[in-house]
Amino acid sequence: MNRSCKGRPSALITLPKKAVLFFLVTSSIGSAYAAEHVKSEALLSIGRAARVLNEISKNSQAVPDGVLNSTKCIVVIPSITGATVSVSADGIASCREAPDRWSAPAFVKFDGHGIRAHRTDLLVFVLSDTGVRALRSGELQIRGQKRAPAPLVNRNPVTTQLELAAESLTYEVSAGVISNSEARGFIRGDADTADPIPYPVPTKTKDKYLSSVVSFFNTITPTGIVIHHTAVIPGKNRVPRSEREVDNYHRERGFEILCFNRLYHIAYHYLIMPNGRVKAGRPERCEGAHAAGYNSYLGISVVGDFSSEDNPTGANGPITPSPKQIASLIQLCRRLKDRYNIPLQHIVRHSDISSTKCPGDRFPFRSILDQLQREPDGAKPGRG
Numbered sequence: 001m002n003r004s005c006k007g008r009p010s011a012l013i014t015l016p017k018k019a020v021l022f023f024l025v026t027s028s029i030g031s032a033y034a035a036e037h038v039k040s041e042a043l044l045s046i047g048r049a050a051r052v053l054n055e056i057s058k059n060s061q062a063v064p065d066g067v068l069n070s071t072k073c074i075v076v077i078p079s080i081t082g083a084t085v086s087v088s089a090d091g092i093a094s095c096r097e098a099p100d101r102w103s104a105p106a107f108v109k110f111d112g113h114g115i116r117a118h119r120t121d122l123l124v125f126v127l128s129d130t131g132v133r134a135l136r137s138g139e140l141q142i143r144g145q146k147r148a149p150a151p152l153v154n155r156n157p158v159t160t161q162l163e164l165a166a167e168s169l170t171y172e173v174s175a176g177v178i179s180n181s182e183a184r185g186f187i188r189g190d191a192d193t194a195d196p197i198p199y200p201v202p203t204k205t206k207d208k209y210l211s212s213v214v215s216f217f218n219t220i221t222p223t224g225i226v227i228h229h230t231a232v233i234p235g236k237n238r239v240p241r242s243e244r245e246v247d248n249y250h251r252e253r254g255f256e257i258l259c260f261n262r263l264y265h266i267a268y269h270y271l272i273m274p275n276g277r278v279k280a281g282r283p284e285r286c287e288g289a290h291a292a293g294y295n296s297y298l299g300i301s302v303v304g305d306f307s308s309e310d311n312p313t314g315a316n317g318p319i320t321p322s323p324k325q326i327a328s329l330i331q332l333c334r335r336l337k338d339r340y341n342i343p344l345q346h347i348v349r350h351s352d353i354s355s356t357k358c359p360g361d362r363f364p365f366r367s368i369l370d371q372l373q374r375e376p377d378g379a380k381p382g383r384g
């Protein structure tokens, strides 16, 4: 098994000991009834924010990997309605404490204008330390992005440093589609009222929300394909016999990912067995853990050890991919290429992007690329 690398690089922020929570407390709260009302509204926004993130993860996650990797805090303002002029709406903020750990949901309020759709959710990705400090001190300004729109995968799959230098990037989600937002205004929370907490968020609600946040940041829109061989499972000294064996091995190595609110271990998206059977690894829309810096690429691993140095006589297993494996690989690559509009140049060997022998010198990569370049028999040219 070749060296794989875990998940996204971290965009860590150090939170103070006293967890920072923003609370929306209106001065007009005079009765227990009003307090209860604010409380239930706030708790409702947590549920709504989680649903927004789940929906985007499932359907239209088009925020580039580069942005997701660099995000230090996420603010979700769900269900803004009828906001053509100005808007004041409740939302939820959470900041990254570790690659896969986020701070408890905090209540914030958005006051601003420039929302396009009649009914929309607003998503603010805070990228810089200045942005984090502003949010934590209770007022983050959103300046609108008319000149430099927030990047989307289909337009620019490679995020530029300039885009990542922004303090924050704002997106709108309307009718299930995520797009750049020109909204301007302020995200406000009152950090001073955070201690003592006027009402605790139930653990179940909090956990559900945090699971949605982690899952959201672990989804990808695939932008390429990396081809691997499995090589041998250390300790077993033979190639894996099933996807379960790979899953177990990757579980031991800590390649787990929470995605669509479920846990996966196998680092690859697909495994191709010697008989040509294609076995599913983690779902296509979940970030891989198979190639450092290329985890928005899909990982396909061909069972065998195709390195003449490591497996000269075949003692470790197949020394070249079987014709059935090659046929399956080409078919699978074609399908994924079409599904995600992946250019041929984004289909690479692991060794093309990392210092590894994977998938070995006996792997017929050129001939596979040549075949991919030719349209399959019976395919209509000029499709789409």
Ligand SMILES: [Zn+2]
Binding pocket: 002, 003, 227, 228, 229, 350, 356, 358, 359
């Ligand atoms: Zn590899």
